Amino acid sequence: MKVKPDYRRPVDIAHGHIDMNHGAGGRASAQLIEDIFLKAFDNEFLRQGNDGATLPVAPELLRGGKLVMSTDAHVVSPIFFPGGDLGCLAVNGTINDVAMLGARPLYLSASFILEEGYPLRDLQRIANSMGSASRNAQVPIVTGDTKVVERGKGDGVFITTAGIGVVAAGVTIGGDQARVGDSVLLSGSIGEHGVAVYSRRESLDFETEIQSDTAPLHTLVADLLNALPAGSLRVLRDPTRGGLATTLNEIARQSKVGMMLDENCIPIQPQVESACELLGLDPLYIANEGKMVVICAHEVRDLALAALRAHPLGRLACEIGEVREDPNYFVQMKTKLGGRRVVDWLSGEQLPRIC
Amino acid sequence: MKVKPDYRRPVDIAHGHIDMNHGAGGRASAQLIEDIFLKAFDNEFLRQGNDGATLPVAPELLRGGKLVMSTDAHVVSPIFFPGGDLGCLAVNGTINDVAMLGARPLYLSASFILEEGYPLRDLQRIANSMGSASRNAQVPIVTGDTKVVERGKGDGVFITTAGIGVVAAGVTIGGDQARVGDSVLLSGSIGEHGVAVYSRRESLDFETEIQSDTAPLHTLVADLLNALPAGSLRVLRDPTRGGLATTLNEIARQSKVGMMLDENCIPIQPQVESACELLGLDPLYIANEGKMVVICAHEVRDLALAALRAHPLGRLACEIGEVREDPNYFVQMKTKLGGRRVVDWLSGEQLPRIC
Numbered sequence: 001m002k003v004k005p006d007y008r009r010p011v012d013i014a015h016g017h018i019d020m021n022h023g024a025g026g027r028a029s030a031q032l033i034e035d036i037f038l039k040a041f042d043n044e045f046l047r048q049g050n051d052g053a054t055l056p057v058a059p060e061l062l063r064g065g066k067l068v069m070s071t072d073a074h075v076v077s078p079i080f081f082p083g084g085d086l087g088c089l090a091v092n093g094t095i096n097d098v099a100m101l102g103a104r105p106l107y108l109s110a111s112f113i114l115e116e117g118y119p120l121r122d123l124q125r126i127a128n129s130m131g132s133a134s135r136n137a138q139v140p141i142v143t144g145d146t147k148v149v150e151r152g153k154g155d156g157v158f159i160t161t162a163g164i165g166v167v168a169a170g171v172t173i174g175g176d177q178a179r180v181g182d183s184v185l186l187s188g189s190i191g192e193h194g195v196a197v198y199s200r201r202e203s204l205d206f207e208t209e210i211q212s213d214t215a216p217l218h219t220l221v222a223d224l225l226n227a228l229p230a231g232s233l234r235v236l237r238d239p240t241r242g243g244l245a246t247t248l249n250e251i252a253r254q255s256k257v258g259m260m261l262d263e264n265c266i267p268i269q270p271q272v273e274s275a276c277e278l279l280g281l282d283p284l285y286i287a288n289e290g291k292m293v294v295i296c297a298h299e300v301r302d303l304a305l306a307a308l309r310a311h312p313l314g315r316l317a318c319e320i321g322e323v324r325e326d327p328n329y330f331v332q333m334k335t336k337l338g339g340r341r342v343v344d345w346l347s348g349e350q351l352p353r354i355c
Numbered sequence: 356m357k358v359k360p361d362y363r364r365p366v367d368i369a370h371g372h373i374d375m376n377h378g379a380g381g382r383a384s385a386q387l388i389e390d391i392f393l394k395a396f397d398n399e400f401l402r403q404g405n406d407g408a409t410l411p412v413a414p415e416l417l418r419g420g421k422l423v424m425s426t427d428a429h430v431v432s433p434i435f436f437p438g439g440d441l442g443c444l445a446v447n448g449t450i451n452d453v454a455m456l457g458a459r460p461l462y463l464s465a466s467f468i469l470e471e472g473y474p475l476r477d478l479q480r481i482a483n484s485m486g487s488a489s490r491n492a493q494v495p496i497v498t499g500d501t502k503v504v505e506r507g508k509g510d511g512v513f514i515t516t517a518g519i520g521v522v523a524a525g526v527t528i529g530g531d532q533a534r535v536g537d538s539v540l541l542s543g544s545i546g547e548h549g550v551a552v553y554s555r556r557e558s559l560d561f562e563t564e565i566q567s568d569t570a571p572l573h574t575l576v577a578d579l580l581n582a583l584p585a586g587s588l589r590v591l592r593d594p595t596r597g598g599l600a601t602t603l604n605e606i607a608r609q610s611k612v613g614m615m616l617d618e619n620c621i622p623i624q625p626q627v628e629s630a631c632e633l634l635g636l637d638p639l640y641i642a643n644e645g646k647m648v649v650i651c652a653h654e655v656r657d658l659a660l661a662a663l664r665a666h667p668l669g670r671l672a673c674e675i676g677e678v679r680e681d682p683n684y685f686v687q688m689k690t691k692l693g694g695r696r697v698v699d700w701l702s703g704e705q706l707p708r709i710c
Contacts, residue, residue: 023430023708025596025642026701030605049609050529051452051592052425054522062417070407071464071517073502097406109426111515113468145515147428149708153510160466160500162426162517167409174405237406241380250385254404287380346381353378353504 011035016120023114023148036120037110037144040127041134045107045142053142055107057166064169070097071162077353079126079156081200083192083211086159087129089289089355092216093240094161095137099218100236100292102173102225103165108134110161111145115154126157137216139163170230177234178255182323183301185294187220187308188213188316189267190244194286194354195275204279208271215290220311227307228300235295240355242346243285247293248331249345258326261333261343265320285346287354295323366390371475378469378503391475392465392499395482396489400462400497408497410462412521419524425452426517432708434481434511436555438547438566441514442484444644444710447571448595449516450492454573455591455647457528457580458520463489465516466500470509481512492571494518525585532589533610537678538656540649542575542663543568543671544622545599549641549709550630559634563626570645575666582662583655590650595710597701598640602648603686604700613681616688616698620675640701642709650678 011031021028038046045053074090091108098105110130114123134141141161167173196212198204221236235255239247244266252259268276268283276283290313296304301319308314321333331343366386376383393401400408429445446463453460465485469478489496496516522528551567553559576591590610594602599621607614623631623638631638645668651659656674663669676688686698 020707021703023596024701024703024705026601026640026703028702029596030700048529049531049605050456051427052423052456052458052518054456054458054529055422055424057417057422059417062412062414067410067412067462067519068407069410069462069464069498069517069519071466071498071515072406072500073466073468073515075468075502075504101405101407101409103407103409107422107424109424109517111426111428111517113428113430113513113515143424143426145427147430147708149430149510149513152507155504155508158468158502158504158513160426160428160468160515160517162424162464162466162515163407164422164424164519174403174409176404241378241384246381285381345385346379347383348376348379348381350379352375353502 013120013124018114018118036124036127040131041141043140061166065166068098068101068103068165068167073160075158075353076355082196082209084214085129087126088133089214090159090161091130091133092214094163095216096238098163098165099221102171103167105139105163105165105218108141108163109143110141113158114148116151118156175251175254178295178323180325181298182295183298183319184321186320187292187314189269191272191283191286193289195272213290220313223311224307232297232300238292240287245284245343246346252329258324259331260324261321263333263336267316285350368475368479373469373473391479391482395486396496398495416521420521423453423456423458423520423522428515430513430708431710437551437564439569440484442481443488444569445514445516446485446488447569449518450571451593453518453520454576457526458522460494460518460520460573463496463518464498465496468513469503471506473511530606530609533650533678535680536653537650538653539676541675542647542669544624546627546638546641548644549706550627568645575668578666579662587652587655593647595642600639600698601701607684613679614686615679616676618688618691622671640705
């Protein structure tokens with residue numbers, strides 16, 4: 001018996017579709033992984049080829065510090081939208097969740113739930129976008145999994161990423177750290193991601209196409225940590241689902257404080273503002289994927305703003321309010337018209353499947 | 356204005372269903388997480404309440420060692436089956452993938468993709484099963500995420516878990532470590548999980564109900580590592596999707612070796628054997644969720660078997676074959692009838708959505 005060990009017919013990516021065999025764990029699964037995912041994510045850890053990856057952690061990184069772990073399922077619809085797609089969103093989103101604890105993201109995992117019939121060409125495009133986002137952020141995808149569900153039991157592709165990172169000794173950033181008197185900063189303008197996805201979903205044509213702001217924020221966080229004295233940075237959080245309003249309410253509740261915002265100071269791109277008016281959406285509740293809220297001691301706010309503005313992803317950073325004492329944990333806002341209103345949590349659903 | 360800060364109506368778990376609001380990131384999402392997931396998984400890390408968890412790692416655990424990371428999406432259908440459910444499967448499956456690298460699992464993440472309309476009562480049952488599996492294994496679920504998709508775009512519940520662990524210095528277990536002359540051991544009988552799920556899916560009634568073998572194998576792995584001299588343990592792998600046959604083929608390919616198995620030595624429960632005959636299934640290709648293949652140096656196989664058999668999950672452990680030189684990387688088997696056959700990879704799909 002003379003055969004070339006391991007010969008196999010290449011996968012026809014241009015014309016092929018996901019079938020149930022791709023999820024069965026046999027030869028078809030192995031080929032799919034090799035021809036699409038390994039090629040797109042290529043790195044030494046993934047190439048270990050086991051059901052998990054063995055990963056070095058430089059001892060100086062962990063000395064006195066802690067591990068950070070985060071995960072997100074991504075079900076955005078449509079999968080491709082102006083400024084990004086499900087793939088880069090899944091990579092950037094989890095990098096950001098790790099970074100928001102003041103940690104340096106080290107490694108990512110990626111799990112795919114594929115619907116029978118999904119075009120391999122599109123899957124490859126998503127995988128390539130993930131690979132490129134991961135290389136750009138220098139955070140490799142080290143392990144993964146692929147499952148297939150029958151037609152009508154999924155929706156093309158869902159991707160769940162998990163991330164691990166390390167946070168240095170003495171860094172205690174978290175939603176419960178805001179203190180009365182702290183400054184509330186925002187790294188840039190709000191609403192772009194949600195409006196970009198929504199406009200593509202509804203096939204709306206605006207004069208200027210609004211692009212998602214999806215971006216990895218970990219280097220911005222690192223710059224901020226470097227610029228500020230230890231302990232003066234209290235909270236970092238990316239206002240994704242539920243938007244800025246919900247994120248600030250979450251923080252207020254965790255920290256048992258109130259906040260007073262100034263609507264005039266919250267940056268919104270004019271085309272996002274017009275789109276929101278047209279569509280009846282409130283930009284305060286719209287998801288962002290490349291912005292962060294920074295709460296820091298009042299006396300370091302200028303240092304913080306300077307550090308943010310020196311980074312390409314923080315050029316429009318500004319102070320949007322302050323932390324106040326409030327037994328009701330209300331987030332309030334001075335409006336553009338000079339009034340004052342309570343900015344509540346998102347209740348109900350403004351935009352489904354935005355991330 | 357005098358309100359109880361943070362008052363909310365409790366979620367009606369007995370009669371409620373998932374709606375799109377539960378995935379919007381606002382108040383309904385927060386309530387779902389608190390009333391179902393936090394209660395079921397309760398631990399100090401999850402209670403941090405951030406979009407990720409900050410986790411201590413004892414420095415002595417990592418001294419000279421490495422991190423291990425693994426992930427799996429779980430789409431088993433039906434969600435509840437004899438001997439387990441989607442929830443405990445998702446916990447045990449990822450614990451096992453981490454353990455198969457010789458690592459001690461430390462922490463898990465869990466992401467949920469929920470279909471609109473899914474009963475909250477069933478979701479709570481799944482979450483409680485995860486919590487109980489996680490406590491039983493002493494591996495906490497420290498962070499998570501919840502997304503909701505429209506009715507008809509999912510299938511009840513999908514769960515993706517990721518796990519991290521630490522592997523001690525000097526342990527180099529992996530699919531590429533098998534050497535010619537090594538012994539191939541199996542920790543127990545095969546086929547129970549796949550047959551249990553399949554029989555429930557097809558509403559088949561066997562005289563004796565076959566139960567899934569879902570179980571966390573990390574303490575069995577720890578016992579084995581303790582019992583064997585350093586370097587003598589080469590490969591650990593749990594034969595899940597694709598079954599024992601596919602797992603051994605994967606290892607043969609990674610290690611560039613062949614194998615010779617003895618069919619007489621592969622333990623199968625009589626009721627699984629009868630069910631497979633009846634259904635036309637080959638137990639070698641059926642998924643297991645609480646078994647592992649152990650490849651070790653020939654001279655330590657008795658030590659290894661003794662360590663396995665001393666653990667409740669390894670009582671039926673036995674030697675099933677040996678590693679041979681083979682330029683084609685074939686897995687072959689001496690059959691019960693005295694013949695010899697090539698045991699190929701699973702090609703095509705025997706049982707869809709088995710895990």
